[in-house]
Amino acid sequence: MALEVITHIFTFMPIANLMEFASMCRTHRIWVLQYINQRKDNHLAKFVTSPTYLLHAMRITSSVISGSFALAMLLPAADVAWGVADLDIYTNFKSYHRLIIYLLREGYTIRSTTRRHSPVCYSNSAIRKVMTLDKQTRSIDVIISAFKDSTIPIFHFHSTIVMNYVSADSLFSAYPRLTSQYRALVNPLSLPQSHVNGPSCAMEKYRHRGFRIPTWSERNTPGDPHTCENNMSCPRQIRATHDRGSLRLELDIANVTDTADNEGNKVVLWRFGGERCVDGNQEDIYMEPYIIHEDM
Numbered sequence: 001m002a003l004e005v006i007t008h009i010f011t012f013m014p015i016a017n018l019m020e021f022a023s024m025c026r027t028h029r030i031w032v033l034q035y036i037n038q039r040k041d042n043h044l045a046k047f048v049t050s051p052t053y054l055l056h057a058m059r060i061t062s063s064v065i066s067g068s069f070a071l072a073m074l075l076p077a078a079d080v081a082w083g084v085a086d087l088d089i090y091t092n093f094k095s096y097h098r099l100i101i102y103l104l105r106e107g108y109t110i111r112s113t114t115r116r117h118s119p120v121c122y123s124n125s126a127i128r129k130v131m132t133l134d135k136q137t138r139s140i141d142v143i144i145s146a147f148k149d150s151t152i153p154i155f156h157f158h159s160t161i162v163m164n165y166v167s168a169d170s171l172f173s174a175y176p177r178l179t180s181q182y183r184a185l186v187n188p189l190s191l192p193q194s195h196v197n198g199p200s201c202a203m204e205k206y207r208h209r210g211f212r213i214p215t216w217s218e219r220n221t222p223g224d225p226h227t228c229e230n231n232m233s234c235p236r237q238i239r240a241t242h243d244r245g246s247l248r249l250e251l252d253i254a255n256v257t258d259t260a261d262n263e264g265n266k267v268v269l270w271r272f273g274g275e276r277c278v279d280g281n282q283e284d285i286y287m288e289p290y291i292i293h294e295d296m
């Protein structure tokens with residue numbers, strides 16, 4: 001089969017299926033990585049003159065991209081009709097200025113700087129500051145972590161849909177199975193109920209994109225029995241960034257022999273929290289989320 005036909009088939013496959021195909025042999029793995037890297041570069045080329053320079057800037061500032069861009073990378077390309085109009089780059093206080101200088105040189109101007117808690121979309125205690133930069137119709141949010149690790153705010157999010165990121169050389173998803181099924185968990189302790197069901201920026205745009213919040217009975221689907229605290233998609237489960245429920249894909253084609261985490265990223269432990277998976281005691285229906293990481 002011609003490579004262009006295979007690449008066309010790839011556009012209908014979610015990331016989990018692509019990884020399964022890639023695991024069959026080295027050639028498949030190279031095809032899949034080339035496809036994913038090309039897709040990433042095509043997205044980034046809408047924002048900067050050289051995706052290679054942006055990835056370099058991300059590498060030296062330990063920055064990652066989350067939000068719609070990272071979500072799009074997990075879903076089949078043929079499904080992502082909504083496009084990506086903005087970029088959310090997560091960085092840290094130590095090196096954010098280098099990223100800002102790079103973006104200013106790319107022709108972006110700073111529209112606003114807000115402290116944490118200001119916009120509803122970023123109501124997150126792990127965020128120190130958000131800077132929004134514009135260039136014509138493009139917009140980039142630079143989100144500065146309150147910790148040394150740029151990725152920590154991503155683990156504080158109220159919904160599993162947005163717990164994904166793309167680094168210069170890898171792709172990570174905390175809930176790849178749920179996300180590829182267009183399902184999401186929302187923690188009402190992290191997000192006011194009015195924002196879960198109301199037209200807030202937090203959930204509404206994802207609902208438009210076909211995501212829904214499964215009820216408890218839907219969580220217990222045939223073929224995927226839900227055993228609480230023993231299921232990676234359970235909000236009560238204690239999770240870690242390197243566990244079997246997480247998706248971690250190294251995108252560096254030169255390092256194609258294994259899937260090991262060679263980035264030196266710190267391990268983050270978390271419990272999503274929220275609604276209990278069992279009926280019963282109505283007085284205690286929500287569990288607190290928690291996050292444990294080395295910067296604490």
Ligand SMILES: [Zn+2]
Nearest residue numbers: 228229234277
């Ligand atoms: Zn459960």
